[in-house]
Amino acid sequence: MKVYAAPLQGYTEKFFRNAHGSVIGGIEEYYTPFLRLEQGAVRGKELSDVEKTENLFPEKTVPQILVKNASELSFFAEKLFFERGWKRIDLNFGCPYPPVVKRGYGAGILENLSAMREVLECTAKFPRIGFSVKCRLPEKEENLRILQEYPLVHIVLHPRKALQEYRGTPDEEAFARFCAFRGKNPVIYNGDIFSPENVPSFVRENNLSVMAGRGLLQDPLLGRKLAGEHFSPEAENDLNRAFHDAFLAFLLEGTKKAEEKLPRLKTFWEYFLPQKEKRLRKRVLKSRSFAEYALAVKEIFET
Ligand SMILES: Cc1cc2nc3c(=O)[nH]c(=O)nc-3n(C[C@H](O)[C@H](O)[C@H](O)COP(=O)(O)O)c2cc1C
Known part of the structure; x- marks a missing residue:
């Protein structure tokens, strides 16, 4: 297909x-x-x-x-x-x-x-x-x-x-x-x-x-x-993390202030990985600085 x-x-x-x-x-x-x-x-x-x-x-x-x-x-x-x-x-x-x-x-x-x-x-x-x-x-x-x-x-x-x-x-x-x-x-x-x-x-x-x-x-x-592929939970988590990191890198390319991209990063998480713990997703969606955002995302992928 x-x-x-x-x-x-x-x-x-x-x-x-x-x-x-x-x-x-x-x-x-x-x-x-x-x-x-x-x-x-x-x-x-x-x-x-x-x-x-x-x-x-x-x-x-x-x-x-x-x-x-x-x-x-x-x-x-x-x-x-x-x-x-x-x-x-x-x-x-x-x-x-x-x-x-x-x-x-x-x-x-x-x-x-x-x-x-x-x-x-x-x-x-x-x-x-x-x-x-x-x-x-x-x-x-x-x-x-x-x-x-x-x-x-x-x-x-x-x-x-x-x-x-x-x-x-x-x-x-x-x-x-x-x-x-x-x-x-x-x-x-x-x-x-x-x-x-x-x-x-x-x-x-x-x-x-x-x-x-x-x-x-x-x-x-x-x-x-x-297309019929199956993924272990670990492989899936690794690929999703790599995808997120690549998205982030492309978004930040040529930008001096990561802060300015925070709204766009939150938009990304509106749909991304809805099965992840609600509390952790909320931390991402409510983060007030890029440092807070990065920490919350790290926790999502490492929990
Ligand atoms: C926020 C949002 C933005 C969309 N923007 C476009 C667009 O620019 N062009 C378009 O043809 N369809 C657009 N769509 C429709 C989607 O391409 C798609 O047809 C729709 O979401 C149904 O497919 P899905 O159930 O797989 O999401 C948009 C849908 C949403 C929810």
């Missing part, structure tokens, strides 16, 4: 991807959090995340964009392909946040067939870029079928509707119905895979691939576990 690492804004930027690829691996492709245009420009921080030189595994990395028309798509094709040499681009047709959806972006585009066609048709102008789509369930399931009329690398479907955001259970039957509608492009399953037992039987039986998001943040070894 191929496992793809989902994009999560605020969590899976280059520090996460580089550390994960260096220490753990087992991932087919890493997706960047979405880039978007704000008042005609992209934020410097977002662009720095997709500089080829900043990505240790560019051949396994896919920049994702949030666009709703042909001109925005062309803008990003210029920035990513012509200026930076990325040969893959992922289209975000799934972001459920109401301000995004209301403006016709993310899952909002699934409700506007002419906008969806405009963007998909525009991909043909860039035949040297492989485009993929990551989406949710639209209000009317048949809207998804349009995606199968255009040549894409694949379609990742998270079978929840935008209104659900991350509530309720993913609709595995709706996912299977979309797969039954045969089209040009392979379909990948995404949603609530936190351990190998969570893989829907439909996905296993049909030998499909999966994309993992929060599950991989919680358990960085998830990709390898999904």
